[in-house]
Amino acid sequence: MSDFQYLFSPLKVGKNELPNRIICAPHNTLYPRGSDQEIFYLRRRAEGGAGTIILASTKAAPSIDRPLPPQNIFTDEGIADTKKTVDALHEAGAKVLVELTVMPGWEGNPQPSHDMPYATGTMRTATTEELDELMDYYVQAIANCEKAGADGVDVYAACGFALHVLFDNRLFGERDDKYGDGVAVISDIVTRARALVSPEFIIALDLNVDEEFLGGITLDEGVEAARAICSTGAVDLLIVDAQQVKNQEGYLHYPSSYVPQALSMYACAAVREAVDIPVVGTHHINTCELAEQLIQEGQCDAVSMCRALIADPEMPNKAKRGENEDIRGCIGDCEACFGRFITGFQVGCSVNPDAGFEYLGDPFAPAETKKKVLVVGGGLSGMEAAYTAAMRGHTVTLMEKDSRLGGYVNVQAALPGLGDRGDIVRWYETQLAKAGVEILLNTEATPETLKSGGFDAHVLATGAIFAKNGISEHYLLPIPGHEADNVLTPEDVLAGKEVGEHVVVYDCTNYLVGPGIAEMLADQGKQVDLITYEAQIAKSLEPCYVNRAASMAVLPKVNYIPDTAVLGIEANTLTVRNRYTLDETEIDSVDTVVLATSRPPQDQLYLAVKDDLAEVYEIGDARCPQMASMQMFAATQAGRAIGKQL
Template identity: 30%
Template sequence: MAQDPLLQPFQLKHLTIKNRLMMTAHEPAYPVDGMPTELYRAYHVERAKAGIGLTMTAGSAAVAKDSPPVFNNILAYKDEVVPWLRELTDACHEHGTAVMIQLTHLGRRTRWDKADWLPAVSASHHREASHRAFPKQVEDWDIDRLIRDYADAAERMHAAGLDGIELQAYGHLMDQFWSPLTNTLEAPYGGSLDNRLRFTFDVLRAIRERVGPEFIVGVRYTGDEQLPGGLNADEGLAISRRLKDSGMVDFLNVVRGHIDTDPGLTDVIPVQGMPSAPHLDFAGEIKRQVDFPTFHGAKIQDVGTARYAIESGKVDMIGMTRAHMADPHIVRKIMEGREEEIRPCVGANYCLDRIYQGGAAYCIHNAATGRETTMPHDIPRAGQKRRILVIGAGPGGLEAARVAAERGHEVVVMEAMSQAGGQVRLAAQSERRREMIAIIDWRLAQCDKLGVEIRYNCWAEADEVRQENPDVVIVATGGYPIEDKPGVGHDLVVNSWDILSGHIKPGKRVLLFDDAGDHPALQAAEIIARTGAELEIMTPDRTFSAEIMAMNLVPYMRALQRPNVTFTPTYRLKSVERNADSLVATITSDYLDLNHERHVDQVVVNYGITPMADIYFDLKPYASNGGEVNYDDLIVGKPQNVVRNEGGRFQLFRIGDAVESRNTHAAIYDALRLTKDL
């Protein structure tokens, strides 16, 4: 361990960072009224306790009122942020972790109808595609005000005791000045590269006047926009040298690409099925040529890749941000020789996609992340050993088994299939989503280590369950596709699971009707489209795939935007009838009563999931709680103590899709909060 490149300290000016692993600046959207309160602090402290070298807060903290966050960010323009950040910083410092924050003005990457309804501002009037607001082009008095706002915010961060700040310059105001695509100003702030950089150096000078020469200041920036007419790699290298030569910057944090569109953002921060570490070599080349402290992070999801990044000298600090959301204890496990126990990041991007939809960031398979004040990452031992029976070995059932076993209980899992995994195993049949199976594999490994007994090809019956003499029964049987729709012709259709599993081959002319808007429909669509079949994807919603959030949608669209595929929103499948060798699908709408027809040879439907809960209802009469859950206690993380049947021999709970159709994260969260106190 003493020779592990990741565990070597890094000297950044006066600051010694104890190892080379960091969380890059990111906003999990946990603030309360723009302040990093108790949960925000607990989230970062959990990673600090486990030994991470540097944690960066905010992605990014807003420096001005006309940079209203489009999701729940820290408001660095408010004086009251200082004591909150001091508490967070002091708490992380107690564990030897350095703390920095990223500051920004969003420029055009926001909207005028947020917060105080001030106009967005940028170096041109050009609209950003993602946020759709046309910005005001900056005036001279705007520039003076913006420079002052940056300096004021930096002074607050210095007063809060942080180790440094990082200025955000990819997709935000600072590099909107840099790029010829977003700067239509005249001199002195437009035209030549030096003019376009003038705003940045004016900001840096103002910051240095406030915080002095010792406070650490870095820049996270794009070294190549990868857009025609935008900043190219040569200009990115020139900017890198100018930042170093200015004497006002202490480190470079290099990325590549642009984030003004969903596809651009997804290329900068790749999701599952996309290459790992796609920009590491680019960052390494900038470090080689500029010879300056260089940080980097973009889909570095495993320790081996991170170790290579440091050992090869490509960068000085390597970011594993989403990986630390999946497992906050990565550094501790490396130090203890337990790398194989690290909970893997599967690249599902549930974390980032949620914040862009206005929610808090959660890991798809670590339900304690973002809930550190109510949910444990380390499961404590129970005072008394009990016998726990879990029915179903999908993600929820395996999580329940793992957590119960961590508590020290005797755990038996009954699984009807020959393999564990449930719907996750089905999803992983698609090559692009094969990483999802790590959700199952990691839990199987943990259950094996903890002595959990898993019985495959075992269909649970009520009498058999009772004969096991359990103290707790957890029903995690999942669900199956809704089979009785459409009302006329449901016997003539196939469901998306049939296509995904390979049980039914795609037709030549296919109508895929999606009433659920989730992954199975588009996964099936990819398989069908790949055969060259003529495919129409139809939904009654005004947008298709409403449950698939922005960044996850990008790879689907890249696979499906082809001549043989069409998308039809706002129409509904009414019925299906057979006509000789073809099917006639009658189409209507929620807006008008229509009777359009499609003549196809296959109709694939995706109506969602029906809970498979017969065993739960069979067991209810024998359960002490009658299956009841006290929601008030569940929400705050307290144990379940409901008694409805004094003669009941066991507690009974059901989780995940056995309750109602939801998603993988919901099943795992159900399991964690019900079993952590058993």
């Protein structure tokens, strides 16, 4: 048992009590409200030790909104759907709050001010009467949450949603009617709602108290506003946000591994000193040890955790039992969770292939026929395939030609800002050993070893490597001069090959490895030119804002040349061409060129044995390399799928 003095103790909230200090933060999964998919997903987190679950993005009022599931609390159907999920989570022992949201300014809806910068386009200003109606909906929605059986409500006034817009009118546009006083507006909502619900019903408020960077409310003003609202006596729990306007500060709202942990705690600690109700800390709190520390230091009374519980819903229970080696940590890539949601796909996880698929049943159901299985390749796909197959009862051997498992993950984890990715390799190493998988390192598979090995099934996860010829989706022929000794790939650099003082990194993958190599070399004191064919680095990660966080880390250290193709390499001179002006120029005195342009599959082994073996499968990057966003999600999903198929 680990020593947690605070985290797993109950928390008194108003006239109610939370089982512990871990709250599963609201996050829109695009799973329909009340569906088996949502229920099984959230129930797994409740059973794993999260004492409180907040149901995300529940519409408080009708609106033409983003294309989200019909999860509302203002219709009888919405109340009934919510009750299905609430009842299931109560059976799992969790308390349940319902997050209420309204998104202003979408597809012709009026918004509090036509000056608001958040909306897609600028919609007309809502009338006083329209906002009166919206406030009535909010009050009734709070009461409806209790009708649905919830233990409380999370009134969301952050991230550019309707109540945040009214609360921070300096940032989103001032009004000259009663809705120009955001503190009074929110105070009125919670006071009216308190009169409609039972004393035990928890009214929580999620408040964004610092937007000074964008020109909005300052922290001092936010703290005073929180104090004023809480003085009404209608609010039982305060969730504190800071710097969370999505379009402008999305890289903080969806914090990647480039962003510091517990990044809103400075604001949370300031608010906690000013109010007399429990305060919840949020954003990038990824371990129980960090959560315990924050509570112990008095910065907050509870923590709201999201991606750590997506990656491992059993994290709280494992931490409480002292089983830290079994915790599958969040790697902070944001790609399969928020990245999928923002692009209209249901939430998944790069490292947890079960996330969102819990309703399909036990992925480790015993195989009807036990087999002797060989997995070739110890990258993500291979490790997951070996793990799933072994957990289903097969006898599994995992063969890896390198001295350690990890494959392409190791390339990423060696780079600045991406070190967290190595944790998933650690987790697999631990779990594969516990599952009884025989691991053969420094062992390269050949057609002969496969044909003579006596295995019943063969899974080839031989991966992909960066091409040295410079071929990319933008330039389909080899770059002249790529054969030179001073032309390297990212793998070459990480393997310790000599790199000169003036380096050009040419990246066409729209991902993080090319920029990461550039940053690493710049940190070593090299003069680095980073060339990308696109107008920005890591363009594939733009939807989840990771490209902005990466750009803030990389671009101050390098000479960045966007919108450019490398046409040729001759000795120490590169010929390049701007993709728009078509102007050709030369870069002189270049000692080393690093090409991160494409990753062709290493499919030679599969092609050599596919007709000679009765049961052979090719998976992961060996079948279809994922160069950009969601490549880790695709890898773990491929491994899980073949493991279940065997």
